Amino acid sequence: MADRLVADGVVERLAAWGVDRVFGYSGDGINPVLGALRRAGSPEFIQARHEENAAFMAVGHAKYTGRVGVVLSTQGPGAVHLLNGLYDARMDSVPVVALVGQQSQTVLGSAYQQEIDLQSLFKDVASGFRQQVNSPDQAPMVIDRAFKAALATRSPAVVILPHDVQQEPAPELEHEHGVIPSAPLWSRGTVIPQDQDVHDAAALLNAGSKLALLVGQGARGAQAEVAALAEKLGAAVVTSLLGKLYVDETMPWAAGTMGHLGTSASGWAMANCDSLLIIGSNDPWTEFYPPPGAARAVQIDSDAKAIGNRYPVEVAVTGDAAESLRALLPLVHERLGWRGEVERHVDAWRTLSEARAFTAASPVNPERAIRELNGRLPGNAQVAVDVGSCVYWYARQLHLPPGVPAHLSSTLASMGCGLPYGLAAKLSAPDRPLVVLTGDGGFQMTGMAELITVSRLWKSWTNPVFAICILNNRDLAEVSWEQRETESEPRFGDSQELPDVDYSGYAKLLGLDGERVESADGVGPAWDRALAADRPYVLDIRTDADVPLLPPFPAGQELAKSMEEALETEGNSHALELLREYVRLEAESQPRD
Structure with a gap:
């Protein structure tokens, strides 16, 4: 074997790009790169239990650190398994690079074992960049372009590495025709808005009296500017699900998350504003925007392609959110606007969310399970959220302390x-407490497997707190x-029921700890134990599947009728009683303007 292979050069290029961790699973198609990782000693290789989970970890790494997530797999089934995580990266706009093995070039086209047309497989998910390395001289340039494309487009890039090319001697690049030198270097820069666009935006906002800001993840570096603008305009601030962590929800103008899983205050603000400023959001819940024509709109985004995607805006400001808002702030008129109305509706929502959480359920209301984390979540914690009903309770009940990141698969909703995600966050900051919020469905899908990975890694963490809250409703x-709601269909038990699992017992089998919680009053003390534990801790909270996922009014009022019809067909009197109680609470909470 040559002293230095193309595979070694690939690993060296990863280090040059500042990669400290690669997630993946082994296989013969990528073995030369794995050997190079062993020889180099870094980046660290994190073995997941499944390639899909490794891809999710790479996405999580990118979300929590702001750097490129890197995932590695073999060809064939390994490559196919990556797709879900890579689509998560594409749809939530985060940079990920996938290194995918391939059979040797000499057998391609022969219907060889595990031979898949990887260029076609990744054509959509990695439309920004996907490339097979066909010669040793090509490898450094392709790796560099993959990272630059992932960073520039905030999307996944795929590098396909045939087995025989990985084994070739690493090249010493000559200065000659057909050899392209490149550098492992990229700078994000800042998109500065045009003055005229900013002035047009100010003119539109100054003409309005009932202003709302819709804040998305594009405002991640503009929290102070968003708050200053909201104060100056007397505006309501609504967030997308991805924007929730970039707004201090304790502020009196913070109306919470929008959409089907959002708050009643956000629904009211979006339905009644006359002017809308969209900041770094591409939220797809268009039915929860103001009706087209009801509000004049401005959109700020660093990506010109995103502007006007979800709502008919009149003014486009293409620029970095913080830079654009700093330019806008001196040009808008200070006013109270509809601040009094906003604060009444925000206060009403907060009263309603508390009432919902303390509504009796059997045995535990899931909203209470999440609400009890407020005031207990450490200020240096990180939060990972799975997909399912737990997202509703996270969006409505959890107030994140400033600086606490929380991430989930939002647009793909996988x-x-x-x-x-939680593992990626913990590995990136092993000194910070980590909380995972999940349902039993999500935990059975991937969590039980990756809890094995937790049991393998946790002893090296400087802070062992890794609290996993499972909302266990067997549904x-x-x-x-x-x-x-949408079909007026009763619940289909064969498709919806989940096996009952002793999750805390399973954790203990793995050398971890945990407990089952079966009373509402027991939730708070259980959180205290989980957040003080000397090892990862599973909270198996037995929650009530009949607590309704009621959308905000007025949409929720109409949809509740469909829910009632289905529950009557089911003969589910308990769920019907809870639904009617939630409808009553929602109706009675609405301020009388």
Whole structure:
């Protein structure tokens, strides 16, 4: 074997790009790169239990650190397994590079074992960049371009590495025709808005009296500017699900998350504003925007392609959110606007969310399970959220302390992201407490497997706190409520029921700890124990699947009728009683303007 292979050069290039961790699973198609990782000693290789989970970990790494996530797999089935995580990266706009093995070039086209047309497989998910390395001289340039494309487009890039090319001697690049030198270097820069666009935006906002800001993840570096603008304009601030962590929800103008899983205050603000400023958001819940024509709109985004995607805006400001808002702030008129109305509706929502959480359920209301984390979540914690009904309770009940990141698969909304995201977050900051919020469906899908990975890695963490809250209702609750709401169909037990598992017992089998919680009053003390534990801790909270996923009013009032019809067909009197109680609470909470 040559002293230095193309595979070694690939690993060296990863280090040059500042990669400290590669997630993946082994296989013969990528073995030369794995050997190079062993020889180099870094980046660290994190073995997941499944390639899909490894891809989720790479996405989580990118979300929590702001750097490129890197995932590695073999060809064939390994490559196919990556797709879900890579689509998560594409749809939530985060940079990921996938290194994928391939059979040797000499057998391609022969229907060889595990031979898949990888260029076609990744054509959509990695439309920004996907390339097969066909010669040793090509490898450094392709790796560099993959990283630059991932960073520039905030999307996944795929590098396909045939086995025989990985084994070739690493090249000493000559200065000659057909050899392209490149550098492992990239700078994000800052997109500065045009003055005229900013002035046009100010003119539109100055003409309005009932202003709302819709804040997305594009405002991640502009929290102070968003708050200053909201104060100056007397505006309501609504967030997308991805924007929730970039707004201090204790502020009196913070109306919470928008959409089907959002708050009643956000629904009221979006339905009644006359002017809308969209900041770094591409939220797809268009039915929860103001009706087209009801509000004049400005959109700020660093990506010109995103502007006007979701709502008919009049003014486009293409620029970095912080830079654009700093330019806008001196040009807008200070006013109270509809601040009094906003604060009344925000206060009403907060009263309603507390009432919902303390509504009796059997045995535990899931909203209470999440609400009890408020005031207990450490200020230096990180939070990972799975997909399902737990997202509703996270969006409505958890107030994140400033600086506490929380991430989930938002636009793809893929179950099973919770544990992989949590692992990526913990590995990136092993000194910070980590909380995972998941349902039993998501935990059964990927979490039980990756809890094995937790049991393998946790002893090296400087802070062992890794608290996993499982809302255990033995039901795929979000889909059960969707069936009732959108189809007027009763719950289909064969498709919705989940096996009952002793999750805390399983954790103990792995050398971890945990407990089952079966009373509402026991939730708070259980959180205290989980957040003080000397090892990862599983909270198996037995929650009530009949707690309704009621959308905000007025949409929720109409959809509740469909839910009622389905529950009557089911003969589910307990769920019907809870639904009617939630409708009553919602109706009575609405301020009288």
